[in-house]
Amino acid sequence: MLTIDDLNVRFDGQPVLEDVSLSLDEGLIGCLIGPSGCGKTTLLRLVAGFLAPDRGRIALHGDAVTGDRLLVPAEQRRVGMVFQDIALFPHLDVAANIGFGLNRWTPDQRRARVEELLNLVGLPGMGGRYPHQLSGGQQQRVALARALAPKPRLLLLDEPFSALDAELREQISRDVRAILLKEGITALFVTHDQNEAFAIADRVGVMHAGRLAQWDTPYRIYHRPRTRFVADFIGRSSFIPGTVTTEGRVETCLGVFAGNLPDGAAPGDRVDVMIRPDDILHNDDSPRTARVVDRAFRGAHMLYTLELDGGVRVPCMAPSHHAHPVGGRIGIELEMDHLVTFTPVGPGTP
Numbered sequence: 001m002l003t004i005d006d007l008n009v010r011f012d013g014q015p016v017l018e019d020v021s022l023s024l025d026e027g028l029i030g031c032l033i034g035p036s037g038c039g040k041t042t043l044l045r046l047v048a049g050f051l052a053p054d055r056g057r058i059a060l061h062g063d064a065v066t067g068d069r070l071l072v073p074a075e076q077r078r079v080g081m082v083f084q085d086i087a088l089f090p091h092l093d094v095a096a097n098i099g100f101g102l103n104r105w106t107p108d109q110r111r112a113r114v115e116e117l118l119n120l121v122g123l124p125g126m127g128g129r130y131p132h133q134l135s136g137g138q139q140q141r142v143a144l145a146r147a148l149a150p151k152p153r154l155l156l157l158d159e160p161f162s163a164l165d166a167e168l169r170e171q172i173s174r175d176v177r178a179i180l181l182k183e184g185i186t187a188l189f190v191t192h193d194q195n196e197a198f199a200i201a202d203r204v205g206v207m208h209a210g211r212l213a214q215w216d217t218p219y220r221i222y223h224r225p226r227t228r229f230v231a232d233f234i235g236r237s238s239f240i241p242g243t244v245t246t247e248g249r250v251e252t253c254l255g256v257f258a259g260n261l262p263d264g265a266a267p268g269d270r271v272d273v274m275i276r277p278d279d280i281l282h283n284d285d286s287p288r289t290a291r292v293v294d295r296a297f298r299g300a301h302m303l304y305t306l307e308l309d310g311g312v313r314v315p316c317m318a319p320s321h322h323a324h325p326v327g328g329r330i331g332i333e334l335e336m337d338h339l340v341t342f343t344p345v346g347p348g349t350p
């Protein structure tokens, strides 16, 4: 289990991480996602022990590794790392690469562990090959096997698949999830790719300007974003204006809905209601219509941009065999399981 408590880091006087806290239970996979420069790698480096925070604590399986005047050296943390640049030893074969960190094991133990890992990562019989004789995906599997070999308490992975093409990335992220679950490894990833985060993680952390905006299940990150930033950053969303009714519901141009309101919202207050492309259903029989202003073919689906009466634009995902032209009107209905609202952003609000 990984526990991070109130971490703060400054570089050259500038805050880079502020009040970051999270916990990841044993055997779970966490994933940090956020815009470039938001502090993801810095957080990983703190957990690895390459960096000391200005304030805050980190514990691994209940043992403090970073805290008040405590900094357990990286090599004593039993934390494995996999980086974007794979950095296998080119002059060592695959078996020697995987067994590299096992110098305290007997030769028999080492051979057995390497064999076990070659099978686990789907490269049986390839121990005698050299890195240049492997594909990018295979090299990444060897890097993973090498990091797993000494049975780390925690595995950190910094954009491990970003050099691979999109199709391979999706496949390997699913495989890696299966491998980590099989080994019972607790892991923390960094990625730019939200599909990858959703494919691999039990918990997703969305970071924004040095803060952890939300640490939650992938489902809640998508359907219950806690801040407007998370709503904007994850998936596609748009916002329609609404007004809080006396019954504590929200009246919009698409109907009246019940759900979570911003703290302190009172009847008559304006709110913004988050709309996801899957919240708006195309229905030819619906009396409510919207004008198609754009459409993008997505294979099985067509992603429409629709303009509602009043000029607000919303996304709508519909089966692609309903090909409605730009400029035409289509029937729509709103099917929202979760009403997510935010206080409207006024002029001058950051």
Ligand SMILES: Nc1ncnc2c1ncn2[C@@H]1O[C@H](COP(=O)(O)OP(=O)(O)OP(=O)(O)O)[C@@H](O)[C@H]1O
Binding pocket: 011, 012, 016, 034, 035, 036, 037, 038, 039, 040, 041, 042, 043
């Ligand atoms: N050693 C350092 N000295 C000074 N500033 C640093 C140092 N390392 C990182 N930074 C700054 O800290 C901020 C966070 O960097 P970090 O690498 O953690 O971001 P990131 O979210 O991983 O970004 P990316 O997605 O681009 O890799 C950035 O503004 C970066 O310029």
